[in-house]
Amino acid sequence: xxxxxxxxxxxxAKDAVTTASQSFDRVVQRLARGVRPSLAxxxxxxxxxxxxxxxxxxxxxxxxxxxxxxxxGITNGxxxxxxxxxLVIVYKATRIINFAQGAMACVGGYLAYTFVSDAGLSPVLGxxxxxxxxxxxxxxxxxxxxxxFDPSNHIGIIMVTLAWFLILDQGVSVVxxxxxxGLPSPFPSKATDYVTVFxxxxxYSDIGTIVTILVVTALIGLLLRFxxxxxAFRAVSSNLGSSRLVGIEIGRxxxxxxxxxxxxGTLAGCLFAAQTNLTPGYMDNILIYAFTAAALGGLDSLxxxxxxxxxxxxxxxxxxxxxxxxxxxxxxxxxxAVVVVALYLKPSGLRGRVQAERV
Amino acid sequence: xxPSSPLLEATNLSASYGKLRALHEVxxxxxxxxxxxxxxxxGAGKTTTLRAICQLVSTKGTVLFRGKPVPKGRxxxxxxxxxAMVPEGRGTFMDLSVEDNLRVGGITRSRRExxxxxxxxxxxxxxxxxxRTQQARTLSGxxxxxxxxxxxxxxxxxxxxxxxPSLGLSPLLVAELFKTLKVLASxxxxxxxxxxxxxxxxxxxxxxxYVLETGRIVATGGPELIHDNEELRRAYLGY
Amino acid sequence: xxxISEDSRTWRATRAGGWVAVIVIAVFLPWILGSxxxxxxAAQIAAYGVAILGLNLLLGYTGQISLGHxxxxxVGAYTTLLLVTDRNWPYLETLPVAIxxxxxxxxxxxxxxxxxxxLYLAAVTLGVSVVFPLVIDRFQGLTGGPIGIFxxxxxxxxxxxxxxxxxxxxxATAQYLVIIVVTGVLFLCVRNLVRxxxxxxxxxxxESPISAETFGVRVGMYKTLVFGVSGALAGAAGTLLMIQTPxxxxxxxxxxxxVFLLVSLIIAGRGPLSSxxxxxxxxxxxxxxxxxxxxxxxxxxxREGGGGIAGVLAGAALLVFxxxxxxxxxxxxxxxxxxxxxxxxxAGAPAAAGNASxxxxxxPLTSDQSRPVAREQDPVDRxxxxxxxxxxxxxxxxxxx
Numbered sequence: 001x002x003x004x005x006x007x008x009x010x011x012x013a014k015d016a017v018t019t020a021s022q023s024f025d026r027v028v029q030r031l032a033r034g035v036r037p038s039l040a041x042x043x044x045x046x047x048x049x050x051x052x053x054x055x056x057x058x059x060x061x062x063x064x065x066x067x068x069x070x071x072x073g074i075t076n077g078x079x080x081x082x083x084x085x086x087l088v089i090v091y092k093a094t095r096i097i098n099f100a101q102g103a104m105a106c107v108g109g110y111l112a113y114t115f116v117s118d119a120g121l122s123p124v125l126g127x128x129x130x131x132x133x134x135x136x137x138x139x140x141x142x143x144x145x146x147x148x149f150d151p152s153n154h155i156g157i158i159m160v161t162l163a164w165f166l167i168l169d170q171g172v173s174v175v176x177x178x179x180x181x182g183l184p185s186p187f188p189s190k191a192t193d194y195v196t197v198f199x200x201x202x203x204y205s206d207i208g209t210i211v212t213i214l215v216v217t218a219l220i221g222l223l224l225r226f227x228x229x230x231x232a233f234r235a236v237s238s239n240l241g242s243s244r245l246v247g248i249e250i251g252r253x254x255x256x257x258x259x260x261x262x263x264x265g266t267l268a269g270c271l272f273a274a275q276t277n278l279t280p281g282y283m284d285n286i287l288i289y290a291f292t293a294a295a296l297g298g299l300d301s302l303x304x305x306x307x308x309x310x311x312x313x314x315x316x317x318x319x320x321x322x323x324x325x326x327x328x329x330x331x332x333x334x335x336x337a338v339v340v341v342a343l344y345l346k347p348s349g350l351r352g353r354v355q356a357e358r359v
Numbered sequence: 360x361x362p363s364s365p366l367l368e369a370t371n372l373s374a375s376y377g378k379l380r381a382l383h384e385v386x387x388x389x390x391x392x393x394x395x396x397x398x399x400x401x402g403a404g405k406t407t408t409l410r411a412i413c414q415l416v417s418t419k420g421t422v423l424f425r426g427k428p429v430p431k432g433r434x435x436x437x438x439x440x441x442x443a444m445v446p447e448g449r450g451t452f453m454d455l456s457v458e459d460n461l462r463v464g465g466i467t468r469s470r471r472e473x474x475x476x477x478x479x480x481x482x483x484x485x486x487x488x489x490x491r492t493q494q495a496r497t498l499s500g501x502x503x504x505x506x507x508x509x510x511x512x513x514x515x516x517x518x519x520x521x522x523x524p525s526l527g528l529s530p531l532l533v534a535e536l537f538k539t540l541k542v543l544a545s546x547x548x549x550x551x552x553x554x555x556x557x558x559x560x561x562x563x564x565x566x567x568x569y570v571l572e573t574g575r576i577v578a579t580g581g582p583e584l585i586h587d588n589e590e591l592r593r594a595y596l597g598y
Numbered sequence: 599x600x601x602i603s604e605d606s607r608t609w610r611a612t613r614a615g616g617w618v619a620v621i622v623i624a625v626f627l628p629w630i631l632g633s634x635x636x637x638x639x640a641a642q643i644a645a646y647g648v649a650i651l652g653l654n655l656l657l658g659y660t661g662q663i664s665l666g667h668x669x670x671x672x673v674g675a676y677t678t679l680l681l682v683t684d685r686n687w688p689y690l691e692t693l694p695v696a697i698x699x700x701x702x703x704x705x706x707x708x709x710x711x712x713x714x715x716x717l718y719l720a721a722v723t724l725g726v727s728v729v730f731p732l733v734i735d736r737f738q739g740l741t742g743g744p745i746g747i748f749x750x751x752x753x754x755x756x757x758x759x760x761x762x763x764x765x766x767x768x769x770a771t772a773q774y775l776v777i778i779v780v781t782g783v784l785f786l787c788v789r790n791l792v793r794x795x796x797x798x799x800x801x802x803x804x805e806s807p808i809s810a811e812t813f814g815v816r817v818g819m820y821k822t823l824v825f826g827v828s829g830a831l832a833g834a835a836g837t838l839l840m841i842q843t844p845x846x847x848x849x850x851x852x853x854x855x856x857v858f859l860l861v862s863l864i865i866a867g868r869g870p871l872s873s874x875x876x877x878x879x880x881x882x883x884x885x886x887x888x889x890x891x892x893x894x895x896x897x898x899x900x901r902e903g904g905g906g907i908a909g910v911l912a913g914a915a916l917l918v919f920x921x922x923x924x925x926x927x928x929x930x931x932x933x934x935x936x937x938x939x940x941x942x943x944x945a946g947a948p949a950a951a952g953n954a955s956x957x958x959x960x961x962p963l964t965s966d967q968s969r970p971v972a973r974e975q976d977p978v979d980r981x982x983x984x985x986x987x988x989x990x991x992x993x994x995x996x997x998x999x
Binding site: 231235242245 | 415436437438439443444446452453454459462463464466467514
Binding site for chain 1: 663710716717718720721722724725728729732733736853854857858860861864906907908909910912913914916917920921924
């Protein structure tokens with residue numbers, strides 16, 4: 001993961017501590033208004049985070065480094081959250097985890113590369129074209145390979161997603177080769193394109209990524225609340241049988257959710273590729289992060305996936321940065337372990353709803 | 360469609376769950392504007408009958424609605440045809456608000472019709488108006504039942520299928536519910552096909568009834584026929 | 599249609615004959631095959647078969663999807679390599695240690711299964727197999743990271759074995775024979791496990807965990823134990839693979855291997871124990887043989903990523919099977935066989951394991967016998983992961999009189 005540039009500055013540390021204490025005040029005010037059990041846990045965690053921040057700033061390299069890692073965590077976190085959003089969209093409509101989502105996003109990234117380098121499109125147009133192409137592809141996969149299944153035949157559909165994972169994941173290397181490729185960023189990314197925050201570099205690319213993701217998430221939220229499709233989607237997610245009775249065509253809703261998820265996934269794949277490089281399977285690990293983020297936020301909560309992604313990105317960046325025993329390579333493992341423990345304690349995730357099983 | 364032919368007509372209708380036959384070639388009909396009840400003990404096939412009309416189970420035989428056969432294997436077509444069903448257990452959309460539940464009910468209709476429908480529902484069921492923006496899962500059983508009926512009516516149906524509406528409700532609520540149903544049926548001219556275990560209540564509402572036993576119709580007639588026939592009541596209705 | 603009763607002479611003769619034939623062929627296979635390379639492939643089929651046997655216990659018997667199997671195989675393999683290289687242990691003696699290591703890791707990974715259901719568990723196990731190579735890299739000093747461990751000695755034939763034979767053939771055959779003996783022993787153990795009360799409890803768990811719980815089966819404990827046993831088998835498979843070829847590095851045991859193992863199991867058919875060896879064969883075919891055939895045939899020679907075609911083919915094969923033969927090859931063959939020869943159980947005894955299939959993986963193209971034939975069904979809540987507020991008999995707010 002790229003670390004933004006760092007500039008020395010002691011004043012930055014003081015600023016960071018001020019911010020921390022301001023948030024602490026806000027937390028205390030919240031406390032005064034009354035606490036629900038889950039809020040209590042959240043408060044404990046926030047306090048722990050604040051303590052960690054103070055320790056990191058004072059003992060481990062100063063405020064600038066801390067802010068730099070914070071920026072990294074937020075940028076990567078929103079990307080994980082976006083990918084998690086794709087997983088949650090499909091999950092809500094079908095109760096299936098699409099194990100091929102990462103591979104589909106990977107193909108999307110490579111498609112954008114092809115559009116940019118072979119067809120000469122600008123990066124933005126290339127990404128848009130890739131999104132359109134993956135949408136069509138996803139619609140086709142759903143129609144041909146998923147629709148024939150009884151919606152309750154989860155294992156069958158999961159096998160289909162695993163099959164497509166193999167086909168797409170390995171197919172990428174067949175079509176595009178093993179050498180890594182570069183996707184130019186859609187945001188201005190010269191060496192001088194950044195602003196300084198508490199001494200750390202916040203590149204335009206970072207800002208652009210975060211803003212894009214937040215805007216997309218908001219748009220999807222609006223889509224689900226105010227459109228007919230959104231209502232149908234929420235209905236199917238809530239009660240499949242009654243949705244049929246009311247006249248909703250389940251197949252179409254599921255297909256459109258696959259399309260939406262593929263578009264979101266491809267966007268994530270392209271934004272990731274703009275930061276790192278395109279190599280076959282580059283989204284495989286991201287899928288794990290994304291699922292972890294989704295599970296943390298509650299698989300049936302769209303907002304939860306972004307929040308989960310942010311938390312995950314921060315944990316990843318902080319643990320990977322400040323705990324040398326773990327180091328950046330293993331931070332995926334550590335983050336993952338953290339979430340598994342969290343899930344163990346609260347299986348429905350931060351904002352999910354407890355699911356009961358029918359006997 | 361000639362006025363004398365029934366709104367709903369089932370001929371030699373059979374239904375199976377896999378290899379298990381639940382309905383054996385039953386035939387029945389419902390005229391426009393009527394309220395007809397399907398009675399019988401548990402497991403007699405009452406719910407299956409309603410499901411068979413909506414194509415939620417595999418069927419053999421014909422079901423004619425307004426003279427035309429109901430398309431097989433496509434339950435989501437029923438709402439557009441004019442058939443609405445309130446399933447056993449209400450089928451409430453728990454995660455949606457009361458208002459959204461109603462909106463979903465009218466998802467096949469135009470925006471104006473949906474708005475009118477919601478206004479009407481709020482008028483007829485003031486309790487729902489009070490809880491308009493609340494999540495449906497916070498409603499009591501009786502309120503959910505009203506919501507379910509209002510939701511079904513949002514699609515502007517000509518035939519309303521009700522599966523055990525009294526289940527889980529207190530006697531007071533049930534009485535209120537059936538009073539409302541009676542008024543609705545007569546006011547809006549909706550045809551109702553009602554599955555009920557509470558025989559006496561059903562017979563107050565219905566002009567006619569069919570009695571089912573293990574997937575076959577064993578008796579049919581008006582309320583007096585069934586009330587006065589002690590053998591029938593003992594054998595099939597349990598009282 | 600031939601009907602054979604299970605306690606008839608014909609039945610016993612057929613079974614005995616079958617076993618004898620299998621054992622004879624297995625033992626003399628090296629001489630039948632001839633080339634050390636092919637013998638090596640046969641040995642690998644057996645080793646991967648053991649791994650798939652473990653996976654089958656999870657998927658076919660308790661219905662849990664595990665995408666983390668490569669980590670267990672890897673644990674066994676690295677245990678063997680480390681003991682052989684650093685401590686000079688003989689290969690075979692590392693087997694019990696690898697089994698224990700796999701068992702322990704299996705238990706640890708299986709713990710979340712106490713609380714998390716199917717999809718969560720699948721994703722958690724996928725995470726495990728993604729993290730495993732990272733852990734290998736993290737402890738490079740011990741494991742050799744990307745370079746791996748090279749023991750100075752491989753598993754060699756004892757001096758009394760085929761003293762006059764060609765050296766390569768000798769060692770390949772010795773390795774092969776040791777591997778199939780271990781495989782056979784493990785098979786027998788698992789078979790006995792499955793036929794015991796424990797096995798029946800597992801089937802109950804697969805079919806309906808909640809009902810099983812009410813019958814006194816401690817579902818959580820069994821599910822975790824099965825993870826342990828499955829891990830133990832995979833660990834053993836790791837050792838066997840090292841006996842065949844002592845080579846491993848950080849990209850040997852990846853999530854791709856886990857997925858391929860699962861795919862091989864599905865194609866072979868989950869449920870019956872006898873699908874383990876065909877599963878191993880399918881794995882070797884997909885991962886080793888087909889890529890080498892492609893390379894030697896010169897296809898994709900200009901394309902550096904051509905090896906990926908094996909994965910594409912595997913995915914395509916999985917799709918074909920899921921739609922056409924979802925219960926897998928072994929079950930499919932069994933169904934065909936049942937049309938011509940049927941084994942009838944003794945009066946009062948349950949049918950032999952041969953007639954049971956492992957749970958419903960239904961193709962959308964054929965109708966499933968236990969569900970309504972209509973593709974859309976059940977207007978009430980979609981099973982199994984939904985909840986409705988409990989219906990109250992008393993209203994929350996008493997209505998006005």
